[in-house]
Amino acid sequence: MDDTAAGDPRTPQPVLSVQNVSYWYGDKRALDDVSFDVYPGRVTALLGPNGAGKTTLFSLITRLFDAPSGRIEIDGRAASDWGFKVLGPLGVVFQQPTLDLDLSVRQNLRYFAALRGLARRDADERMEKALTSLDMQERIGEKVRALNGGHRRRVEIARALLHSPKLLLLDEPTIGLDDPTREAIVRHIHDLAVADNIGVLWATHLFDEVESKDALVVIDKGRVVARGDVAGIEKETGSDSLAEAFRRLTGDRVEEVAA
């Protein structure tokens, strides 16, 4: 267990534990000895510039690839022991949208619920709850093609929540969205983490999506360069803001980050 929430006797068990994970594409090392934990009821921001290794890490957690070294535990159990059932406790929103544009919101969600083995009535109740929590209930009958980017993202988040996951993985979920929409999604996810006691891992290269109460893992060129809470990282780096801390931690590559 890392020091992200160390010292608090009320700290629960992590829902995700990444321990000393490295990964290579051929002879290119994409992840180098990465360790951190994610706790229920809290957002952990995985903050790093483009190419830092965030997507690779998500691929390992979801077992798209196997980690050649290190260990990943999900809900207290090694990812390799879960087999294909590893997706059970996970809700995932990938960087690229994966909704069928020609189906309605309801049809998209029902299809996914069926893949998850949920009975129709149960699925419809869960759908209602998830869409309501994201202010999307009124759009349930509309084709996804008719929705704007922000609303499509909300449908994807609702879909990821249908089976009540313990851990929600979001890979740059606000990419391509305007600022008010980004802010609304950031707000919803933070509220959801607390309300449903979900551990959230939020990969982003935008430090304004990180809230002061979040746990933070800063990753650069495949290495964790800082880990802890926001105030602690600002203090450690002698910075007045997270933007400044990030600039110091990632050197002169900040332009890429703020873009």
Ligand SMILES: Nc1ncnc2c1ncn2[C@@H]1O[C@H](COP(=O)(O)OP(=O)(O)OP(=O)(O)O)[C@@H](O)[C@H]1O
């Ligand atoms: N299939 C691949 N083959 C070779 N190298 C790859 C492959 N996928 C990613 N990489 C490299 O591994 C490193 C980490 O990439 P990754 O996509 O995980 O980073 P990221 O933080 O998610 O960046 P982005 O936000 O741009 O997707 C980068 O240097 C990238 O060029």
